[in-house]
Amino acid sequence: MLHIENITKYFGGLTALEDISFFVKEGIIEAIIGPNGAGKTTLLNIISGIYAPDKGSVRFKGLEINNTSPYQIAKAGISRTFQHVELFGNMTVLENIMVGRYLRTKAGLFACGFRLPSASAEERAIKRDSEQILEYIGLSHRRNEKASSLPIGEERKLEIGRAIATEPSLLLLDEPASGLNEVETSDLSFFIKKLRDQKNITIILVEHDMRLVMDISDSIVVLDFGKMLAEGTPQEIQNNKLVIDAYLGEDEEVCL
Amino acid sequence: MQITNRNIFIGFSIIIIILPLIFTSSYSLSIATFSAINSLIAIGLCVLMGYAGQVSLGQAGFYGIGAYVSSILSIHLGLPVIFACIVAMIASALSAVILAIPALRLKGHYLAVATLGFGEIIHIILNEWGPGGPSGFGDIPRFNLFGFVFDTVMEYYYLSWFVVMIVMAFSINLINSRFGRALRSIHDSEIASNAMGVDVPKLKIKAFVLSAVFAALGGSLYAHYVTFISPSSFSLFQSVLVLMMVVVGGITNLWGAVVGSIIITILPELLREFKEYDILVYGIILILTLLFFNKGLVPIVIEKLQKVKP
Numbered sequence: 374m375l376h377i378e379n380i381t382k383y384f385g386g387l388t389a390l391e392d393i394s395f396f397v398k399e400g401i402i403e404a405i406i407g408p409n410g411a412g413k414t415t416l417l418n419i420i421s422g423i424y425a426p427d428k429g430s431v432r433f434k435g436l437e438i439n440n441t442s443p444y445q446i447a448k449a450g451i452s453r454t455f456q457h458v459e460l461f462g463n464m465t466v467l468e469n470i471m472v473g474r475y476l477r478t479k480a481g482l483f484a485c486g487f488r489l490p491s492a493s494a495e496e497r498a499i500k501r502d503s504e505q506i507l508e509y510i511g512l513s514h515r516r517n518e519k520a521s522s523l524p525i526g527e528e529r530k531l532e533i534g535r536a537i538a539t540e541p542s543l544l545l546l547d548e549p550a551s552g553l554n555e556v557e558t559s560d561l562s563f564f565i566k567k568l569r570d571q572k573n574i575t576i577i578l579v580e581h582d583m584r585l586v587m588d589i590s591d592s593i594v595v596l597d598f599g600k601m602l603a604e605g606t607p608q609e610i611q612n613n614k615l616v617i618d619a620y621l622g623e624d625e626e627v628c629l
Numbered sequence: 630m631q632i633t634n635r636n637i638f639i640g641f642s643i644i645i646i647i648l649p650l651i652f653t654s655s656y657s658l659s660i661a662t663f664s665a666i667n668s669l670i671a672i673g674l675c676v677l678m679g680y681a682g683q684v685s686l687g688q689a690g691f692y693g694i695g696a697y698v699s700s701i702l703s704i705h706l707g708l709p710v711i712f713a714c715i716v717a718m719i720a721s722a723l724s725a726v727i728l729a730i731p732a733l734r735l736k737g738h739y740l741a742v743a744t745l746g747f748g749e750i751i752h753i754i755l756n757e758w759g760p761g762g763p764s765g766f767g768d769i770p771r772f773n774l775f776g777f778v779f780d781t782v783m784e785y786y787y788l789s790w791f792v793v794m795i796v797m798a799f800s801i802n803l804i805n806s807r808f809g810r811a812l813r814s815i816h817d818s819e820i821a822s823n824a825m826g827v828d829v830p831k832l833k834i835k836a837f838v839l840s841a842v843f844a845a846l847g848g849s850l851y852a853h854y855v856t857f858i859s860p861s862s863f864s865l866f867q868s869v870l871v872l873m874m875v876v877v878g879g880i881t882n883l884w885g886a887v888v889g890s891i892i893i894t895i896l897p898e899l900l901r902e903f904k905e906y907d908i909l910v911y912g913i914i915l916i917l918t919l920l921f922f923n924k925g926l927v928p929i930v931i932e933k934l935q936k937v938k939p
Contacts (some may be wrong), residue, residue: 421824423820423823423824442823442828443823443824444823444824444826444827444828444829447823447824447825447826448826452824452825453824455820455821455824459818459820459821459824460817460818460821461813461814461817461818461821461822462817462818463813463816463817464810464813464814464817468810468813471807471810472810472811472814472822472825472827473825474807475807475810475811475825475826475827476825476826476827478807480806480807480808482803482808482835482839485802485803485806485807485808485809486799486800486802486803486806487799487802488802488806492806495807496806496807499807535825536825538825539825539826
């Protein structure tokens with residue numbers, strides 16, 4: 374579904390990513406792990422079009438998407454969440470989801486301004502679909518509250534809800550468990566699996582919480598200082614000598 | 630009673646309808662008409678600034694384009710005023726697109742300076758090449774529709790406020806549609822709205838064009854009301870005035886644009902008795918408003934009213 378080929382990215386003199394290649398199969402949860410500064414978020418930003426790679430290509434469903442702007446990539450079916458939550462803070466919880474529906478609706482400026490029947494019908498559909506998504510992520514009771522007033526756990530949920538409102542086939546999650554407590558994290562792991570199994574969404578997950586990663590991933594890519602260190606199933610990664618030295622540490626108990 | 634846009638809209642319409650029964654002098658009706666014309670420019674700027682988060686100091690430019698194009702077409706080509714007005718809005722929209730494509734790459738202060746430059750260019754063009762140059766021209770026909778000429782001040786008062794209410798309804802609908810939500814989302818997090826599939830540059834251009842069209846509509850109504858126009862009405866000072874209207878009324882609420890326009894239009898008239906000190910008093914009132922009501926009047930009043938409710 375997603376081919377990453379020889380991706381290299383420089384920031385000034387710094388090489389953020391060097392010659393990264395891997396392939397994400399449809400219908401799986403692929404985790405990208407690595408120490409801070411390994412280039413994980415940079416890679417997500419390249420896939421979602423925020424950065425253009427200096428070398429290499431990204432192909433999504435056979436289509437080359439490097440040098441494509443983020444909104445077109447969203448249209449192609451890739452959505453994402455952010456490491457530092459980027460909700461629309463002054464809008465309500467429901468409205469945040471409704472913005473996600475923007476992409477899949479088409480009423481024009483005049484139709485909206487004069488509230489033509491076509492626009493009104495579409496608006497009702499947007500509302501209905503968004504309410505359904507709120508129900509799905511379990512935030513219906515917060516519908517009319519400002520997004521900025523939510524606690525971090527619900528903020529992260531809402532970000533995922535907003536992302537699935539765009540009907541993605543590939544969802545990029547950037548550290549969705551950061552800031553969550555243990556209960557919320559296990560809740561999240563259940564929810565991510567549900568997205569894969571019920572909604573058929575392929576997921577790329579950047580995460581530091583090793584328990585979550587090892588629990589839900591089908592495949593793992595390990596980055597270290599912008600280079601690819603290893604790739605494999607959770608089992609393989611946990612037994613990989615290179616990965617243990619560089620990242621997981623000698624004492625596996627601490628991380629697992 | 631709940632404070633919904635619908636309720637404010639109905640209340641406001643009633644006030645507009647009965648106001649001429651209370652203030653019958655043509656002087657007060659004339660000020661009310663100018664308030665309506667200013668409201669049109671302010672509503673456009675409010676959509677642009679309060680919702681799309683883009684600053685413009687060049688709205689007088691679009692206002693001027695509206696007034697001049699509409700007047701010239703109706704005088705020299707004998708075009709019915711309504712068509713002249715529509716062409717003026719299209720001309721303003723086109724100039725907004727030409728300005729927006731390079732200018733909206735800029736942000737904040739830089740965008741403000743770029744639009745200020747645009748306003749000044751239009752002002753200079755009107756001065757140099759406009760009919761009558763700096764002294765302007767007259768004999769502009771009054772607004773007429775299907776043979777009905779809006780001759781009296783009261784007729785024009787109703788016409789201009791009717792237009793304001795239509796523009797207002799349009800804008801409220803827009804803000805509460807997918808289009809408006811996308812605009813507001815840009816304001817909160819441009820990076821996220823882009824990632825959610827909002828074509829941010831295109832949407833900003835649309836908001837900019839909309840503000841230019843509303844300003845041109847105001848310009849056309851102005852020209853066919855006063856029947857004599859000169860470039861001095863479309864200077865930087867007018868752009869700043871409109872900015873003040875939006876800020877005083879409350880940038881985050883469309884009704885703020887209308888309330889702000891009324892206040893800023895009436896204030897100089899009320900300050901007549903201070904004679905040459907009027908500018909001083911005017912300035913002090915504005916500074917105090919911004920100091921103590923920095924969200925703008927309308928959002929603060931709505932907040933207060935909502936607290937009163939049980």
